[in-house]
Amino acid sequence: MERTAVRGRLNWLVAEVVDLIDETGTVKSxxxxxxxxxxxxxxxxxxxxLTAEDGYQAQRSYSIANPPAGEKVVVTVELVDDxxxxxxxxxxxAVGDQIELRGPIGGYFVWTPEHGGPVQLVAGGSGLVPLxxxxxxxxxxxxxxxxxxxxxxxxxxTLIYGDELRRLQSSLDNLEVAYTLTRAQPADWQGYSRRVDxxxxxxxxWPATERPLGFVCGPTGFVETVAANLVALGHDAARIKTERFxxxxx
Amino acid sequence: xxxxxxxxxxxxxxxxxxxxxxxxxxxxxxxxxxxxGPTPLISLDKWSLSLxxxxxxxTSWTWDEFSALPTEAITVDIHCVTKWTKLDxxxxxxxxxxxxxxxxxxxxxxLVESYDGYTTNLPLADATNxxxxxxHIYDGEPLRPEHGGPARLLVPRLYLWKSAKWVxxxxxxxxxxxxxxxxxxxxxxxxxxxxxxxxxx
Amino acid sequence: xxDMHLDGNALGALFIDLFGQEMTDQNGCCDAxxxxxxxxxxxxYRDAPGDVMRCxxxxxxxxxxxxTETRLRVSIQSLRWIEVLE
Numbered sequence: 001m002e003r004t005a006v007r008g009r010l011n012w013l014v015a016e017v018v019d020l021i022d023e024t025g026t027v028k029s030x031x032x033x034x035x036x037x038x039x040x041x042x043x044x045x046x047x048x049x050l051t052a053e054d055g056y057q058a059q060r061s062y063s064i065a066n067p068p069a070g071e072k073v074v075v076t077v078e079l080v081d082d083x084x085x086x087x088x089x090x091x092x093x094a095v096g097d098q099i100e101l102r103g104p105i106g107g108y109f110v111w112t113p114e115h116g117g118p119v120q121l122v123a124g125g126s127g128l129v130p131l132x133x134x135x136x137x138x139x140x141x142x143x144x145x146x147x148x149x150x151x152x153x154x155x156x157x158t159l160i161y162g163d164e165l166r167r168l169q170s171s172l173d174n175l176e177v178a179y180t181l182t183r184a185q186p187a188d189w190q191g192y193s194r195r196v197d198x199x200x201x202x203x204x205x206w207p208a209t210e211r212p213l214g215f216v217c218g219p220t221g222f223v224e225t226v227a228a229n230l231v232a233l234g235h236d237a238a239r240i241k242t243e244r245f246x247x248x249x250x
Numbered sequence: 251x252x253x254x255x256x257x258x259x260x261x262x263x264x265x266x267x268x269x270x271x272x273x274x275x276x277x278x279x280x281x282x283x284x285x286x287g288p289t290p291l292i293s294l295d296k297w298s299l300s301l302x303x304x305x306x307x308x309t310s311w312t313w314d315e316f317s318a319l320p321t322e323a324i325t326v327d328i329h330c331v332t333k334w335t336k337l338d339x340x341x342x343x344x345x346x347x348x349x350x351x352x353x354x355x356x357x358x359x360x361l362v363e364s365y366d367g368y369t370t371n372l373p374l375a376d377a378t379n380x381x382x383x384x385x386h387i388y389d390g391e392p393l394r395p396e397h398g399g400p401a402r403l404l405v406p407r408l409y410l411w412k413s414a415k416w417v418x419x420x421x422x423x424x425x426x427x428x429x430x431x432x433x434x435x436x437x438x439x440x441x442x443x444x445x446x447x448x449x450x451x
Numbered sequence: 452x453x454d455m456h457l458d459g460n461a462l463g464a465l466f467i468d469l470f471g472q473e474m475t476d477q478n479g480c481c482d483a484x485x486x487x488x489x490x491x492x493x494x495x496y497r498d499a500p501g502d503v504m505r506c507x508x509x510x511x512x513x514x515x516x517x518x519t520e521t522r523l524r525v526s527i528q529s530l531r532w533i534e535v536l537e
Contacts, residue, residue, distance in 0.1 A: 010468065022296055045463070049252070051252040051253060051258070052255055056262065058261075058462070088255065092257050098253045100252060102464065105467065107474075107477075107491070108459065108460055108490070109475070220456060220457070241491070242492075243460050244457045261487060283455065285496055285498065286501075287505060287510065287512075288456075332500060382504065411500055434515050435519060435522075435524040436517065436524055446518075448517070450519075
């Protein structure tokens with residue numbers, strides 16, 4: 001049943017797929033053009049809804065990967081084995097298709113360069129997506145807010161946005177990026193080779209005395225560990241914002 | 251009208267055996283974990299199970315006493331209201347009939363209470379005559395905490411929210427008191443074959 | 452062992468439906484322990500039949516929401532107060 005527009009409610013909007021970008025073997029970015037899109041903020045997410053011919057519907061939430069850019073919305077979707085929505089988005093969706101979305105959603109896990117810093121970002125796997133929206137907004141901004149990112153992936157093959165991060169790191173002197181690959185490392189690997197722990201955070205993050213704004217995103221267990229370790233390093237828990245994602249049925 | 255997503259079929263399976271898979275359900279090989287709160291970790295030396303009659307008379311079993319009760323091996327299909335069905339799950343547990351043995355009751359209902367404060371209700375007739383068990387073994391192994399261990403109720407004929415995890419007590423009652431999800435709009439009975447998901451279904 | 456809970460961020464759309472505005476950056480006070488936290492910081496269990504939002508400090512149930520085909524039933528529980536934007 002379709003609802004009529006009610007003030008204060010999120011309405012479903014129609015967007016068109018204008019580009020599909022392979023990020024890794026199991027992760028794709030979907031570039032959408034949504035004429036009625038209200039401008040979003042880095043860190044916000046959208047709900048995407050699929051409808052089968054007989055009316056059956058399924059919806060999931062995805063973080064927005066691009067900085068605010070008019071009608072353009074980019075989501076980066078990781079394939080969930082046995083999932084329901086992600087296999088369709090990654091395997092079936094084609095340029096020119098229409099899709100429904102509603103949003104933007106979220107006001108807590110949000111950062112724009114106007115919020116200032118310094119900023120500490122910590123990402124586990126595809127938890128990098130909303131943090132990348134923040135980094136991309138930083139790259140477009142005149143404000144030289146100092147930002148550090150620690151990003152964890154299983155292997156170089158599963159690290160999303162790798163080339164872009166390297167480019168931004170060399171072009172922005174206010175961005176520092178540290179990497180850890182937890183399962184497999186290339187022979188010439190210079191980064192960390194273990195799960196994020198307190199020592200790694202101490203070596204790569206802003207000290208607590210700098211009172212950074214912290215944003216941690218990843219699977220539930222990853223976020224728990226990182227947030228607990230940051231607090232143990234003296235950071236104010238109220239300045240560490242977290243976004244967990246779980247097995248939402250993909 | 252919603253935009254049709256060309257080629258999207260969802261999880262529904264056209265080849266699912268219709269006599270085993272209730273309407274609106276799909277078959278999964280996983281065992282999804284659903285919870286409304288933190289998983290309680292209960293050590294076996296602190297665990298007990300109680301049965302309270304409508305007059306307030308309580309029988310309780312320590313873990314050792316519970317483990318000494320006769321068990322049954324059960325292989326059943328289970329159906330979760332979130333639409334997954336898992337076929338041929340194998341359990342071992344103590345039949346509710348065994349726990350009720352020697353208890354005189356005219357109660358019509360059972361309120362099930364868990365260590366995390368969760369509750370669920372069902373007619374006593376749906377828990378007796380070989381229809382429900384307190385299980386502590388899944389697939390030949392001690393039931394893991396995320397699936398309700400040390401012990402959970404198993405009532406395979408009803409949606410799985412009735413099979414309370416971390417079960418602590420069974421309360422016999424002449425009045426039907428709604429449990430946690432039943433009180434928030436889930437169906438009071440929950441027959442998967444009639445798709446009784448929400449109150450009014 | 453880790454519970455598979457999420458944060459209040461995951462209920463952002465629900466809050467907008469309920470309160471008509473973005474709520475994850477608004478505060479609520481837990482009636483059980485008195486802790487004041489933004490909604491986005493709450494502990495959320497979404498894999499249950501409904502959505503359960505708990506106090507991040509004491510675990511008390513703050514909100515339970517059940518969506519049926521046509522209705523959204525919401526139980527506001529241990530919330531002493533909430534703030535919204537005027």
